[in-house]
Amino acid sequence: MTIKEQFHYTRNRFVEICKPLKTEDYSVQPAVFVSPPKWHLAHSTWFFEQFVLCKFVKNYQVFDEDFAYLFNSYYNNAGKRVLRPNRGLMTRPSVKDVYKYRDYVDLKMLAFLNDNPSQEALDSVELGINHEQQHQELFYYDITYILGNQPTFPTIANKIELDAISSTSEFIKIPEGLYNIGHKGDQFCYDNELGNHKVFLQEFEISNQLVSNREYLEFIEAGGYQDFNLWHAEGWDFIQENNINAPLYWYEEEGVWHQYTLNGFVPIDENKPVAHISFYEAFAYAEWK
Numbered sequence: 038m039t040i041k042e043q044f045h046y047t048r049n050r051f052v053e054i055c056k057p058l059k060t061e062d063y064s065v066q067p068a069v070f071v072s073p074p075k076w077h078l079a080h081s082t083w084f085f086e087q088f089v090l091c092k093f094v095k096n097y098q099v100f101d102e103d104f105a106y107l108f109n110s111y112y113n114n115a116g117k118r119v120l121r122p123n124r125g126l127m128t129r130p131s132v133k134d135v136y137k138y139r140d141y142v143d144l145k146m147l148a149f150l151n152d153n154p155s156q157e158a159l160d161s162v163e164l165g166i167n168h169e170q171q172h173q174e175l176f177y178y179d180i181t182y183i184l185g186n187q188p189t190f191p192t193i194a195n196k197i198e199l200d201a202i203s204s205t206s207e208f209i210k211i212p213e214g215l216y217n218i219g220h221k222g223d224q225f226c227y228d229n230e231l232g233n234h235k236v237f238l239q240e241f242e243i244s245n246q247l248v249s250n251r252e253y254l255e256f257i258e259a260g261g262y263q264d265f266n267l268w269h270a271e272g273w274d275f276i277q278e279n280n281i282n283a284p285l286y287w288y289e290e291e292g293v294w295h296q297y298t299l300n301g302f303v304p305i306d307e308n309k310p311v312a313h314i315s316f317y318e319a320f321a322y323a324e325w326k
Contacts, residue, residue, distance in 0.1 A: 040162055041150040047166050048143055051078060051173055052136075057193035058180070063132045066125020067186050071179045076108065076124045079135045081169040082142045083108040087115055089165060090145055093158045100141045101130070163225055181299055185286050190302040197299065201308040206246035213240040248322065251307035253314075254294065256322050257283060267324045272317030285313035 038046070055063075055074060063075040072080075083104055090097045099105070107127060109118035119127070130138070150162070177197060184191050219233035220226040262282045265273050275281070283289070286297040287305070294305045314322075 040159055040166075041147065043166050044146060044150065044162060047169050047173075048139070051081065051169060051176075052139070054173060054176065054195070057195070060132055062180070062183065063135075064125060064128060065183050066122075067183055069122045071125075071182050072121070072175070073125050073127075073183075074176055074180060075132055075135050076127075077172045077176050077179070079104065079108040079130075079138060080110055081165075081172045082135075082139045084168055085146055085162075085165045086142050087112075089158060089161050090142065090149065092161070093154060094145070094149055097145070100138050104130075104138065167225060167227075177299075181286070181297075184299070185297045190297050192301045193299050195299045199309050199312065201306070202246050202249045202310060204246070206244045208242040209245050210242050211238065211240065213238060247310035249307060250305050250309050250311050252326075253284070253311040253322065254305070254307065256325050259325065261321060261325050264325075267321040269317060269320060272315075272320060275315070275317055281318075284311060284318065287313075 055078065058074060063078075064073045066073050086099060087105060087109075091099065105115065106117055107119055107130070109115050110121075112118075146162075149158075154162075177195075180193070184193070215235045215237055217233060218236055220230040221233055261267060262276060268276070283294070284296075288295050288297070288302075295302055296305050
């Protein structure tokens with residue numbers, strides 16, 4: 038797939054996965070760590086405008102002068118920005134205007150890619166594609182939180198489903214020694230994957246399977262959330278202050294544990310991997326196990 042094809046596919050995919058949303062879903066920010074879908078769509082577009090079109094296209098005219106302020110995230114060198122907790126306060130620009138922005142930038146980008154751009158420019162495009170794919174992943178986390186905190190647990194059409202764990206877990210022994218870690222080759226990587234280097238590891242064992250919902254239920258039923266000996270002090274304070282007694286989106290109804298997913302409010306599938314737990318919960322489970 039050429040970089041132009043990758044760009045076209047990635048941009049269209051974000052539009053496709055947002056199609057099941059209602060207009061009202063696009064601007065909600067129920068928590069500081071959640072970004073509205075409208076913001077993700079605009080921010081990933083601003084990235085291409087800011088770091089490709091403005092830099093490499095002579096006399097490029099931005100779509101809207103305000104958008105760099107509204108949809109910058111953490112790029113200090115690119116100017117001022119709306120603070121993250123305030124992203125959900127923006128009813129303007131409208132969802133329709135954000136899609137117009139995407140169409141405008143996409144047309145400019147496709148014309149630019151047809152014009153034999155430099156390798157430096159192509160590297161920036163590749164970074165932008167991977168950046169947008171990250172935001173598509175973040176979109177699923179955020180829309181799950183947005184819809185999962187509504188009283189009726191609405192669903193949207195999606196094809197995201199974890200595979201079941203097919204066999205009993207075993208522990209694999211990793212011998213002590215020197216190991217090479219870090220990115221190899223000439224394909225895309227982020228800077229924090231560089232450089233390739235050696236590390237010394239002590240001998241340890243690791244499971245060949247993810248932790249299943251069945252295993253995590255055993256932890257809950259054994260009183261794991263009530264035994265402070267299993268928790269970091271900070272973790273114990275966190276679950277007490279936030280009244281946490283199960284993974285996020287888990288609810289016990291008449292003695293049966295259910296889970297909210299984008300496919301609905303359903304009984305826990307004990308063969309699926311446990312998800313939506315914090316570091317504190319993972320640590321406590323490991324201590325108990």
